[in-house]
Amino acid sequence: MIKQDITKKLNSLVNSYLLNKNIDESLKFSIEIPPKDINADFATNAAMLIAKKTKINPRLVAQELINEILNKMSDIVEKAEIAGAGFINLHIKNSVLYKELISILTEKEKYGKILNNNKKVMVEFVSANPTGPLHIGHGRGAAIGDSLSRILKHLGYNVTKEYYLNDVGNQMLVLAKSTEIRYRQLKGEQIELPEGYYQGSYITEIAKRLISEDRNIEDIDFKTESVKDILKTIKNDLEDFAVEFDNWFLEETIASVKDDRGQTQVDKSCEYFLSKGNAYIKDNALWLASTKFGDDKDRVLKRSDGRYTYLASDVAYHKNKFERGFSRLINLWGADHHGYVARIKACIQMLGFNKDNLNIILHQLVSLLRNGEPVTMSTRTGEFVTLKEVVDEVGKDACRFFFLLRSPDSPLEFDLEIAKKQSSENPVFYVQYVNARCSSIVKESKNRKDIIEDINKIDLTLLNTKEERDLIKQLSTFCDTLFLSEKLMSPHCFTTYLIDLADKYHTFYEKCRVLTNDSNLSSARLKLVESVIVIIHNGLNLLGVSILEKM
RNA sequence: GCGCCCAUAGCUCAAUUGGAUAGAGCGUUUGACUACGAAUCAAAAGGUUAGAGGUUCAACUCCUCUUGGGCGCACCA
Numbered sequence: 001m002i003k004q005d006i007t008k009k010l011n012s013l014v015n016s017y018l019l020n021k022n023i024d025e026s027l028k029f030s031i032e033i034p035p036k037d038i039n040a041d042f043a044t045n046a047a048m049l050i051a052k053k054t055k056i057n058p059r060l061v062a063q064e065l066i067n068e069i070l071n072k073m074s075d076i077v078e079k080a081e082i083a084g085a086g087f088i089n090l091h092i093k094n095s096v097l098y099k100e101l102i103s104i105l106t107e108k109e110k111y112g113k114i115l116n117n118n119k120k121v122m123v124e125f126v127s128a129n130p131t132g133p134l135h136i137g138h139g140r141g142a143a144i145g146d147s148l149s150r151i152l153k154h155l156g157y158n159v160t161k162e163y164y165l166n167d168v169g170n171q172m173l174v175l176a177k178s179t180e181i182r183y184r185q186l187k188g189e190q191i192e193l194p195e196g197y198y199q200g201s202y203i204t205e206i207a208k209r210l211i212s213e214d215r216n217i218e219d220i221d222f223k224t225e226s227v228k229d230i231l232k233t234i235k236n237d238l239e240d241f242a243v244e245f246d247n248w249f250l251e252e253t254i255a256s257v258k259d260d261r262g263q264t265q266v267d268k269s270c271e272y273f274l275s276k277g278n279a280y281i282k283d284n285a286l287w288l289a290s291t292k293f294g295d296d297k298d299r300v301l302k303r304s305d306g307r308y309t310y311l312a313s314d315v316a317y318h319k320n321k322f323e324r325g326f327s328r329l330i331n332l333w334g335a336d337h338h339g340y341v342a343r344i345k346a347c348i349q350m351l352g353f354n355k356d357n358l359n360i361i362l363h364q365l366v367s368l369l370r371n372g373e374p375v376t377m378s379t380r381t382g383e384f385v386t387l388k389e390v391v392d393e394v395g396k397d398a399c400r401f402f403f404l405l406r407s408p409d410s411p412l413e414f415d416l417e418i419a420k421k422q423s424s425e426n427p428v429f430y431v432q433y434v435n436a437r438c439s440s441i442v443k444e445s446k447n448r449k450d451i452i453e454d455i456n457k458i459d460l461t462l463l464n465t466k467e468e469r470d471l472i473k474q475l476s477t478f479c480d481t482l483f484l485s486e487k488l489m490s491p492h493c494f495t496t497y498l499i500d501l502a503d504k505y506h507t508f509y510e511k512c513r514v515l516t517n518d519s520n521l522s523s524a525r526l527k528l529v530e531s532v533i534v535i536i537h538n539g540l541n542l543l544g545v546s547i548l549e550k551m
Numbered sequence: 552g553c554g555c556c557c558a559u560a561g562c563u564c565a566a567u568u569g570g571a572u573a574g575a576g577c578g579u580u581u582g583a584c585u586a587c588g589a590a591u592c593a594a595a596a597g598g599u600u601a602g603a604g605g606u607u608c609a610a611c612u613c614c615u616c617u618u619g620g621g622c623g624c625a626c627c628a
Contacts, residue, residue: 425576436590
């Protein structure tokens with residue numbers, strides 16, 4: 001939490017500086033890690049921003065601010081100097097780093113955890129229709145949603161992970177019909193499966209099961225039976241991918257379940273729109289006036305034949321989420337749904353909620369490669385690559401790590417051969433190798449009697465080389481990475497962070513031998529190694545990737 | 552036709568949302584195992600950030616236009 005501490009203290013310095021100049025507003029300055037070649041721990045642009053407001057020369061402001069910093073922040077700051085156009089470069093005291101190291105070692109898996117933040121957040125993801133197995137696109141959504149939930153939990157939010165199951169509507173009829181036709185075909189009837197029906201072989205599997213049960217066709221509810229089987233495979237696939245949901249929300253509960261007055265939640269939200277003048281009847285259908293709130297055209301809620309549209313359910317579903325007390329909703333959608341964003345945001349506003357409390361993360365497509373060559377996929381014929389196939393081939397850990405490697409809005413290339421490689425080409429192994437190396441040092445240290453265990457008796461000031469300092473600094477940015485992930489709404493910050501950490505560790509490893517003849521130095525360095533283990537564990541855990549002691 | 556997203560090293564991608572000389576990995580070239588795991592490290596080469604304007608002390612980042620790609624525009628879900 002080094003950066004957070006400095007920001008807080010600097011902020012109060014800046015505020016009182018501004019008050020002295022009779023400016024009563026706060027300033028959003030930045031505290032950053034300066035570029036590689038600049039010898040400093042942190043840099044701030046505060047002076048330049050003040051200069052703009054006060055019309056004073058930035059370097060003059062910087063000098064005045066530096067005096068204040070040296071005066072009031074001497075417990076943290078060792079040295080401060082002006083650089084460039086008016087940056088202030090800060091060198092922090094080593095004692096600050098050692099304190100951070102102790103926090104990591106004592107708080108362990110709780111390091112960086114924020115308490116007393118009980119804001120209820122819902123992360124809704126995957127939500128694939130129960131009409132077929134999950135494919136790799138769903139896998140990316142699953143990995144991002146699950147990991148983001150873990151990160152938000154670490155930041156203290158009260159997170160609920162939910163899967164919205166569309167078990168109502170047209171597609172269910174098509175599904176039921178598809179299974180029935182396969183069933184009849186297996187019984188020897190000469191019928192074709194029409195275009196637009198589900199072609200996948202899993203449908204035939206369901207039909208085969210039904211045949212083996214030897215029931216009368218009149219007694220079979222093809223929809224229920226199909227959904228049952230498909231849902232079972234979806235749940236299994238997610239379990240193998242270490243993704244667990246807190247709640248499975250059935251569309252039925254808002255679209256079919258009726259209250260005392262015989263109304264569903266969908267009925268009620270449509271009625272609400274009508275009462276507010278946000279819906280109207282045209283051509284015998286019920287239309288939502290979504291253009292009022294930024295949508296490009298009005299949308300149908302209830303068809304002229306009396307059936308509701310998907311949108312009507314979805315609106316009622318979002319209303320239901322807010323009514324359950326969630327103050328912030330996060331939805332993960334495939335990028336092909338982007339056209340839907342303006343529509344649902346408009347609906348949120350019409351329901352009287354703040355559209356900024358609905359956060360929609362769109363993730364781009366995954367393209368699968370094998371040795372650099374694209375693996376062909378076609379949803380039309382049902383020959384798409386399933387999540388299960390990929391997980392079975394490369395393993396859950398590599399799969400999750402790869403899905404989380406890039407920010408959601410960049411398309412992902414996933415090379416199956418690289419994900420399976422056990423070499424530096426594969427970032428998963430690069431990171432796990434750090435843990436393996438650390439573990440072996442710890443194991444080796446057990447053979448020595450001169451190692452000091454008690455952190456209070458260890459002289460941490462022996463950790464004073466550049467490599468050690470850089471490594472500790474990298475460890476301490478774990479917290480910054482948490483906040484960054486939240487701000488960017490993306491777990492990819494952690495894959496990048498862990499790769500950087502691995503890099504710093506390997507450099508340290510080459511330059512600084514841990515177990516030496518000097519027992520004081522060995523003990524101090526061993527503590528550093530132990531804190532690397534803690535952070536690697538915490539980081540991989542946020543990604544849902546398991547840790548290997550040996551490889 | 553309208554709208555959304557994207558374009559960064561040979562390849563795949565970062566860049567702490569406006570900060571200093573744009574960074575990693577792979578690939579290429581060179582070097583390092585006689586103590587903790589070489590699945591590693593050190594170093595070199597590689598860039599007009601698609602192009603043109605603009606805003607700013609400061610632009611990969613914000614605005615406008617152009618070019619090239621992906622996706623979406625149902626009384627489907």
